[in-house]
Amino acid sequence: MSLSTFRRNSHMAISVSLALFMVHGNQVGIGIAGVQRFIYDRVQQDAWIAVIIAGIMTHIAAWFMLKILAKFKNMDLYDIHQSVFGKWPARVLNFIFIVYIMGSALTILRGYIEIIQSWMFPEVPSWILNAALLCLTVYGVTGGIRVLAGISFFSVGLTIWQLLLMAYPLQYADFHLLQPVFHHDIGQLLDGAKKMSFSTIGFEIILFIYPFVKEKEILPRYVHGGLFMTTCLYVVVMLVTLLYFEGEQLQHLIWATFMMMKIVEFPFLERFEFVSISLWMLIMLDNLLMDLWIAMRGVHHISGVKERMALFGIVGVMFFASNFLETRQSINLITDIFGGVGFYIIFVYPIVLYVVIRLFRKGAVRT
Amino acid sequence: MLVHYLLVVVLLNGCGEQHVLEKLGLAVAVGYDLSKDGQLLGTTVFYQIDPEARELVTVISGTAHTSKGLTLSQNRESSKKIVGGQIRVVVYHDELARKGILSLVENLTRDASIGSNVYLTVAKGRAYDILTHRYPENSNIGIYLYQAIRQNVEGENMISSKLHEFMKDYYAVGKDPVMPYIERVKNELHINQIGLFRDEKLVAEITTREGFFLKVLRERYNKGELEINISLDKKRLFTVIEHISSKKQIKVLDLEKPRFSVKVKMTAQIQEMAEKIDLSKPEQLKKVQKAIELAVKKETEHLLEKLRKHDVDPVGFGEIYNIASQKSGKKKLSKDECREIMKRAKYEVDVEIKVLRTGVIG
Numbered sequence: 001m002s003l004s005t006f007r008r009n010s011h012m013a014i015s016v017s018l019a020l021f022m023v024h025g026n027q028v029g030i031g032i033a034g035v036q037r038f039i040y041d042r043v044q045q046d047a048w049i050a051v052i053i054a055g056i057m058t059h060i061a062a063w064f065m066l067k068i069l070a071k072f073k074n075m076d077l078y079d080i081h082q083s084v085f086g087k088w089p090a091r092v093l094n095f096i097f098i099v100y101i102m103g104s105a106l107t108i109l110r111g112y113i114e115i116i117q118s119w120m121f122p123e124v125p126s127w128i129l130n131a132a133l134l135c136l137t138v139y140g141v142t143g144g145i146r147v148l149a150g151i152s153f154f155s156v157g158l159t160i161w162q163l164l165l166m167a168y169p170l171q172y173a174d175f176h177l178l179q180p181v182f183h184h185d186i187g188q189l190l191d192g193a194k195k196m197s198f199s200t201i202g203f204e205i206i207l208f209i210y211p212f213v214k215e216k217e218i219l220p221r222y223v224h225g226g227l228f229m230t231t232c233l234y235v236v237v238m239l240v241t242l243l244y245f246e247g248e249q250l251q252h253l254i255w256a257t258f259m260m261m262k263i264v265e266f267p268f269l270e271r272f273e274f275v276s277i278s279l280w281m282l283i284m285l286d287n288l289l290m291d292l293w294i295a296m297r298g299v300h301h302i303s304g305v306k307e308r309m310a311l312f313g314i315v316g317v318m319f320f321a322s323n324f325l326e327t328r329q330s331i332n333l334i335t336d337i338f339g340g341v342g343f344y345i346i347f348v349y350p351i352v353l354y355v356v357i358r359l360f361r362k363g364a365v366r367t
Numbered sequence: 368m369l370v371h372y373l374l375v376v377v378l379l380n381g382c383g384e385q386h387v388l389e390k391l392g393l394a395v396a397v398g399y400d401l402s403k404d405g406q407l408l409g410t411t412v413f414y415q416i417d418p419e420a421r422e423l424v425t426v427i428s429g430t431a432h433t434s435k436g437l438t439l440s441q442n443r444e445s446s447k448k449i450v451g452g453q454i455r456v457v458v459y460h461d462e463l464a465r466k467g468i469l470s471l472v473e474n475l476t477r478d479a480s481i482g483s484n485v486y487l488t489v490a491k492g493r494a495y496d497i498l499t500h501r502y503p504e505n506s507n508i509g510i511y512l513y514q515a516i517r518q519n520v521e522g523e524n525m526i527s528s529k530l531h532e533f534m535k536d537y538y539a540v541g542k543d544p545v546m547p548y549i550e551r552v553k554n555e556l557h558i559n560q561i562g563l564f565r566d567e568k569l570v571a572e573i574t575t576r577e578g579f580f581l582k583v584l585r586e587r588y589n590k591g592e593l594e595i596n597i598s599l600d601k602k603r604l605f606t607v608i609e610h611i612s613s614k615k616q617i618k619v620l621d622l623e624k625p626r627f628s629v630k631v632k633m634t635a636q637i638q639e640m641a642e643k644i645d646l647s648k649p650e651q652l653k654k655v656q657k658a659i660e661l662a663v664k665k666e667t668e669h670l671l672e673k674l675r676k677h678d679v680d681p682v683g684f685g686e687i688y689n690i691a692s693q694k695s696g697k698k699k700l701s702k703d704e705c706r707e708i709m710k711r712a713k714y715e716v717d718v719e720i721k722v723l724r725t726g727v728i729g
Binding site: 183262271 | 371452453479482483484531532534535536537538539540683686687690693694
């Protein structure tokens with residue numbers, strides 16, 4: 001048995017119902033702040049259909065992931081790679097995964113800091129925010145998987161109510177903007193759904209938390225429940241965005257969701273989006289924590305370095321790398337890259353892996 | 368975890384630029400004019416939170432080439448740092464609005480500190496004259512203006528033109544924005560016109576009375592009232608209807624020679640008749656109903672004719688046409704194509720009015 005199965009005692013396990021919050025919490029991150037214009041760019045008023053298609057794609061990918069995991073009881077993806085491909089190919093694959101996970105964590109981190117800088121504190125240098133958030137992350141990740149599960153739960157619970165605020169932009173809804181419905185062919189819709197991938201990925205964490213989940217046989221329903229919640233959330237946000245903004249107006253907006261929040265006004269608080277942006281830290285934090293936890297375990301798995309040392313190394317690399325991402329263009333570029341790569345890694349690769357396992361490892365179920 | 372979270376919050380607090388209330392000038396209203404040398408003349412009305420200040424509201428103005436340049440030049444004149452987070456009304460000089468104001472409006476949306484709930488207005492004459500005038504009854508012209516507009520918009524006497532709504536209408540293919548048109552008459556502000564825009568340029572104005580019919584076509588009505596001149600048994604008389612709620616339905620009848628059917632359904636309550644007519648008799652009521660229908664239809668047609676003459680489309684006929692033409696398999700029209708087609712548009716107006724009540728007497 002590999003190194004990563006160490007310390008797998010009952011006190012390390014997490015309740016299966018928390019998987020719902022972990023999946024949902026980890027999917028919803030920085031993407032929801034401004035993904036709308038990219039989908040609109042492809043399929044205009046049918047963008048909400050593309051979002052539903054993207055949601056269905058997540059269910060399919062998760063189904064394959066769960067099938068793979070069920071074949072190898074108590075293993076995470078790193079172990080599965082090793083058992084399927086052997087030592088060295090597994091190392092290469094795991095390395096690719098680690099780089100990808102770190103890249104998407106970096107995108108989330110930099111994306112959030114960009115929002116803070118544009119909306120609230122333009123004069124604060126990125127490195128300070130970077131350092132502060134990364135310190136917080138180190139502290140959280142060292143708390144272990146149960147802490148991360150708890151943070152996911154609270155992050156979802158404390159932020160989901162913001163959905164109710166969509167009632168404010170809905171007052172300005174113009175239903176002409178959804179017509180004509182179904183005006184794009186399936187190829188275009190799939191293309192739009194693909195643009196969504198950066199915002200829907202994150203559920204791949206089940207590949208890594210699987211060994212820690214208590215009642216694995218009922219895990220699928222919680223995973224799919226979490227995915228369904230995400231899809232519903234995105235569809236609502238997308239629909240309201242389409243109704244609230246004129247198409248060309250939307251294409252100029254970097255963070256359409258926060259622009260919608262600008263219309264929210266309470267008697268005691270005129271500009272709600274500032275509260276919303278601050279709360280976004282919670283939404284973003286559980287993404288960052290899970291990603292770094294996964295990367296940490298990966299580095300530990302392929303190199304044997306102690307987990308805590310690996311974590312410091314990863315954080316150091318991220319801190320260093322984020323200094324190269326100063327401008328809007330570079331952030332857009334990295335988001336594009338990891339969105340595109342993410343599509344293949346999360347939606348295509350599990351199917352490939354499943355086929356490989358079915359073809360070459362008949363009856364190779366190990367427990 | 369919580370302690371750490373709080374620690375990060377506290378530590379980061381020191382990093383941002385501090386905004387101490389006593390050192391700020393909170394802009395409430397902003398006005399833009401065209402100055403003589405072609406530059407922008409900006410006027411800002413702002414609050415100062417300062418116990419020692421003699422006046423709580425101050426007005427400052429300056430000239431520059433851009434709106435942000437104005438803020439800079441105004442800051443140089445002011446002992447307080449002027450911030451835009453509380454801006455509620457923006458006033459544009461009509462001369463300026465005739466030249467186009469998109470860049471100015473867009474700048475408001477670019478600035479994250481300015482909300483989407485700001486009311487945009489056009490002024491007859493210079494905004495400077497409106498904002499710097501001393502109104503004996505109102506100490507803060509910014510708030511006064513804001514409340515005057517909001518009261519009318521919420522009472523559905525005026526078409527709303529918030530920053531967001533203007534931008535949305537501007538970007539729409541086949542729809543044009545409108546704005547309240549304000550005017551200072553001695554010591555009072557009057558809002559009795561509506562400015563019609565063609566894209567970003569002010570081209571014409573209509574009265575608030577015509578604005579009523581425009582609002583019926585633009586959006587749903589829930590309350591509001593109207594004095595209307597009807598002819599009954601060859602006599603002309605006035606009646607007032609109130610608690611009007613309306614629904615409209617606009618359909619494209621013909622794509623080739625653009626023809627629209629405009630159906631308006633209204634329910635209302637008669638508040639006043641200038642002459643004694645027994646409304647408890649069904650046939651009398653029916654007659655009155657028919658007469659109101661006819662009068663509303665006439666005024667609506669008149670308004671549509673006027674809009675077409677000025678080549679503006681605040682109702683959004685172009686948008687409806689565009690959807691219909693896309694459904695028939697054509698490509699999405701551009702703004703110019705849409706306007707070109709709308710020039711030839713014909714309208715068939717059909718009004719249906721139901722008098723629900725006649726007040727508390729029959």
